[in-house]
Every structure is written in C-alpha cells, then in structure tokens.
Amino acid sequence: MSTRAAAAEATRERIIEAALLAFTSTWYDNVTVRGIAADAGVALQTVVNHFGTKEGLFGVAVERFGQRIEAARATVAVDDIPGAITTLVDDYDESGDAIVRMLALEDRIAVLRPALERGRREHEQWVERVFATALDSLRGAERTRRIAGLVAASDVYTWKLLRRDRGLTRRQTILAVREMVEALHNDSKKGPK
Numbered sequence: 403m404s405t406r407a408a409a410a411e412a413t414r415e416r417i418i419e420a421a422l423l424a425f426t427s428t429w430y431d432n433v434t435v436r437g438i439a440a441d442a443g444v445a446l447q448t449v450v451n452h453f454g455t456k457e458g459l460f461g462v463a464v465e466r467f468g469q470r471i472e473a474a475r476a477t478v479a480v481d482d483i484p485g486a487i488t489t490l491v492d493d494y495d496e497s498g499d500a501i502v503r504m505l506a507l508e509d510r511i512a513v514l515r516p517a518l519e520r521g522r523r524e525h526e527q528w529v530e531r532v533f534a535t536a537l538d539s540l541r542g543a544e545r546t547r548r549i550a551g552l553v554a555a556s557d558v559y560t561w562k563l564l565r566r567d568r569g570l571t572r573r574q575t576i577l578a579v580r581e582m583v584e585a586l587h588n589d590s591k592k593g594p595k
Contacts, residue, residue, distance in 0.1 A: 414452050416442040421463040426500035430507055435459065461513035464504065468521055471497055478532050483587060486532045487556075487580045491572060494561040501558045529553050536587040548586060555582035 420441035424433045435456050439446045453459040474493050478486045494501075501521075508514050529552045530537060540548055554560065556579060564575045 413442075413444060413448065417444060417449055417452060417459070418462055418466055421459050422466050425460055425463045426467060426497065429503055430460065430511060433460075457511060457513050460511065461517070464514060464517045467497070467500070468517055468524075471521070472524055475528050478528075480532060481535050482532070483580060483583055487576050487583060490556055491561065491565075491576045491579060494558055494565070495572060498558050498561050498565070502562055505558075525557070526553055529556060533583065533587060551586045552583060555579060555586060 417438065420438045421433075424438050424441065433456070435449050436446050438459065439449045442449070449459065453462060471493060475489060478489050504514055504518060508518050526549065529549060533552050536552065537545055537548060560579065560582075561575065564570045564578050565572075570578060
C-alpha cells in the first residue's frame, strides 16, 4: 500500500471511529456530519468525499458496531450458560442503549433495516450455537418455540427492562437472565411435550 493510500485509509478509520462514537452516544438527529468531521480532525468535505451523506456514514458506523458485537459474543463456548449470560449483559451494558435507540429509528432510517435484520439473525444463530443442548432433542414447532424463548430471554429489550426500567444491578440482571435461560435449557432435558 502506498503512503498516500495508507494515509487515506487512516483518515477513513478516524472518521468511522468518530462516527461510531457519535452515533452510539446520542440520538441520530443530534449527530452532525460537521461534528464528526471536527471529532475526526478532518474537513467536512473529507467526510463527504469518503461517505457521501450522514445516512451513508451512519450505515458504515452501524456495520462496524455490529462487527464488534459479533466479535465479543464469538468467544462464548457452547453450553457455557454463565459465561454466555455474563458476556451478553456486559455487551448490553456497553452497547444496549445504542441498540435500543437504533431499533427506535428502524422504520425511519432505511440504512438501519438491513443491519438490524442481520443483527437479529446473528443473535438467533448465537442462541442456537451457545444453547445447543437445549435444542438438540427438539424438532418442528417445539424447537422453533424454544429458540424464540431463548432469543427473548437474551434480547436487548429484556436487558433494557431489567437493567434500565427496573433498575437491577449488573449482577442481578445476570442472575435474572440466567434464571430464564436455565429454565428453558433445563426444560429441554424433560423431553418433548
């Protein structure tokens, strides 16, 4: 890579990181491209040249955000319920408020839809991988229902309800989510109904 190309890539990365911080810290409408440019230490036109519009920049920032969430969750071993729930709550403590804000904007900002749909699919795949034992013996509608229950128990809205709305501590939230997941996990050992 040439020096010029490396400098352009470094500038692009600074802009993405500034955008990621801005978009995950506050509401979309409160973020300006001019503010991101200032935070990245570049001219407004540089941001426009790299990303076009605020929505285009938001899309790139959301993509990076999703990659970080996926990387954090990839470390969880299959059937490690305590580790899975701790990782999940720690992730939500860091990213949950931003995710909830993004979900609120989903119908208004088109670039969000594909990213949030991908996030939903990845969360379901994570549930199926991490809680595999709870699903092994299940088929058809029963398996679909169990997956839905595990997804709901481990969803960002469940975290928000427990952590933000009910004011539980991190530890209490981990225990509450773990109790829900273990109830579904242990119910699978009783066999099909």
